[in-house]
Amino acid sequence: MSQVWIFPFIIAGGILQAAGAPINGALKASLVNPWLASGVSFLLVTFLAIALFFMQPTPLPTLDDLRSMKWWAPLGGIVGAVAVFAGLTLVQKVGVGTLNGLTICANLVASVAIDHFGLIGVAEHPISVLRLIGTVLMMAGVALVMRF
Template sequence: MSAAWLYPLILIAGALQAWGPPMNGALREAVTNPWLASTISFLPVVAFMGLLFLCMPRPFPTADGVAGMPWWAPLGGIVGSFAVICGLIFVNKVGAGAFAGLTITANILMSLLIDHFGMFGMEQHSLNLWRVLGGALMVAGVALVALF
């Protein structure tokens, strides 16, 4: 079965991600404290995920699965929270376009390294001229967005 039907959903998810930093920036402006704003921002996510788990509690993890989990696996949320906190604090200073461009470009460049080295259990996809060129074009594009 082709995964092509996933691409529209992924594009929608990416478009919705652009809403997060400006919404969080408005939240920070309203409550002033960026740490309180971060907490408020995460509470609906925790509530929503908790509700989904209550509605669909299976499958449960196995003891072998948990025991075999890499130490860094549960830290993805903390890593992601750094981007949320940066959005809360900085999006109003640099603008939504520059903020999104910088974070997306940094994401692409780091993803190229993750792919190249097969980090975090990912299948290895070696760097080649076209992938490097794509990363360079991202850098050039975000420079244009940020500067103008």
């Protein structure tokens, strides 16, 4: 991917993610069972990923790649499932702004901690006063969205 598309792609992903909770909430309302709705949602993602894999099947991991993989590396989908399940079951109770605001704020706080301590295999990126101020401002902004 060209460097010029990185930030617009991330922004588009964020916009789509904001719409994901109410879309999944509508799916849950129609299918009634939250586990069935989650399954349908992830089944579609699985089919898309498989189709994209068949369109571009290389590179493939070597045995050494698989042997050196961290035990927790395949768990990202389960982590994402928690956010999807929270969205489809709670968006109608708290609203999209509150749900996504809390999600994004929690994500930012955890991300700053992960960067600072170099957790989960990322390079250390120590917290600075400005990053801390930005995190606090984000928390204040979410509190305002929730309050008003």
